[in-house]
Amino acid sequence: MVTRGETPIAKNVIVTDEFGNKLTGTYSKRAKGLIKKGRAEYVGENEIRLKGCSVTPCLEDNMNNTNFTDNKNAISNITIDAETGEVIENAQQTLVFDNYTIHGNEPNTVKVINNTDLYKPKPLFFNAREWLPSKDCNKTAAVRSFISDPFGGLPESYTIGDWNYNWSQIETKDMVLEKNTDYEFLFWLNGGENDRNCEICRFEIIFDNDNENRYTYNLNRTYIKYLKHYKGWYLYGIPFNTGEVSYTKLRFISMSAYTTIIRANTAESYDSLPEDIPPQGLPQRHNIWFAEGFPRNAWWSGKAFPDSQNDGSLQQKTVHTSEADPSALSDLREVIFQAVSARLEGELDPDDIADDIADELMDEIDVDSIRNQIIQKIEDELDSDDIADELMDEIDMDLIRNHIVHKIKESSK
Structure with missing residues (x-):
């Protein structure tokens, strides 16, 4: 209570959440109490920041501007007294407002529950026109083209990499995204694996051109769980936070496997798709490079096409040229090409090959015999x-004698 003649105590300390969102004002004494209890920290002379929470008081004048931000690593279930700015525990009353759960034991007390169902990062979508082959790679294999997707559409895609050891990468230009904001990059991916288990299939995020501290995501094998699988395509959603950076660049990398990327919509838009579990136990996943998604004549084709083997075993299928279809022969040629390329480009070094050939030739050459033949030829001619x-006629003996005398005199001095 303030009596006549007294100056009321002002709420001259600003309270913000961990992202700098203004919550309310509070008294200096209350602010000191929060600091002492380790629940807040000073960020200015008259401003404190609460630790580990992001909430906005449910005041009448900002009901329509409430900004609820979820941080999965933050402390949840924070209650703030809107009048004092004090953190209050054990709130009892429960209200529901704009689909958010709010708890409180007093009219001006709110408590925002960390609800992952309500948390929605901002989506980013793949657009082939916004990507280019990286200038840092001299042998990038990259093709941008329209292809048929598994949904009956004709989107523009990017296919990077091949079965050889060409390090291939595409990337965006530097993008200006909102700071301290959660994003999710969504895309469909096909391929990215070979049956030698030696491929590279990555996605990277580079902030402010700092390659040393880039984020790297391996998209092959089972390193990162996909969101959805449908007819050989894998839906990925890569979450990240921009922090305080000014520029963000995205990058795809592939080597020793064809990798194709197309645009995806939000994950919720595919909820109606039937469950489609990819084949299990195969050395590589589906790749649209093959006519049927997998090579018909690989050593493991019995698993990919169990109907082609009576017993479903891993016996290698015999191809009879007179009866083989063109797609099967194409797959056979590719399998042979992969094996030869791996042998020539991956396992052997050109210098080693030259040395081996030279050694074999030298082993076949009888040097002593050649030397004797040369001497004999000279003697005969x-x-x-x-x-x-x-x-002897060409030798000037006097000149030699004088040179010897001169050297002896010099050495004796």
Whole structure:
């Protein structure tokens, strides 16, 4: 209570959440109490920031501007007294407002529950026109083209990589995204694996051109769980927070496997798709590069096409040229190409090949025999006495004698 003549105590300390969102004002004494209890920290002379929460008081003048931000690593279930700014525990009353659960034991007390069902990061979508081959790679294999997707559409795609050891990557330009904001990058991916288990299939996020501290996501094998699988395509959603960075760049990398990326919509838009579990136990996943998604003549084709083997075993299928269809022959050629390429480009070094060939040739050459033949040839063609006489005629003995005397005199000084 303030009596006549007294100056009321002002709420001259601003209270913000961990992202800088203004919550309310509070008294200096209350602010000191929060600091002492470790629930807040000073960020200015008259401003404190609550630790580990992001909430907005449910005041009448900002009901329509309430900004609820979820942080999965933050402390949830925070209650703030809107009048004092004090954190209050054990709130009892429960209200529901705009689909958010709010708890409180007093009219001006709110408590926002960390609800992941309500948490929605901002979506980013793949657009092939916004990606380009990286200038840092000299052998990037990348093709942008329209293809048929599993939903009957004709989206523009990017296919990068091949079965060889060409490091291929595409990337966006530097994008300006909102700071301290949660995003999710969504895309459909096909391929990205080979049956030698030696491929590279990655997604990277680079902030402010700082490659040393980039985020790397391996999209092959089972490193990252996909959101959905449908007819050989995998839906991925990569979440990230921009923090305080100014520029963000996205990048795809592939090596030793064809990798194709197309645009995806939000994950919720595919809820009606039937469950489609990918084949299990195969050395590589579906790849649209093959006519039927998998090579018909690989050593493991019995698992990919169990109907082609009576017993479903892993016996290699025999192809009879007179009866084989073109797609089967194409797959066979690719399998052979993969094996030869791996042998020539991956396992052997050109210098090693040259050294091996030289060693084998030298082993076949009888050097002593060649030397004796050369000496004999010279002896047969030349008269050694004549050669000696000619050499002696060319030698100036006086000049040699004078040179020797000169050297002896110099050494004796």
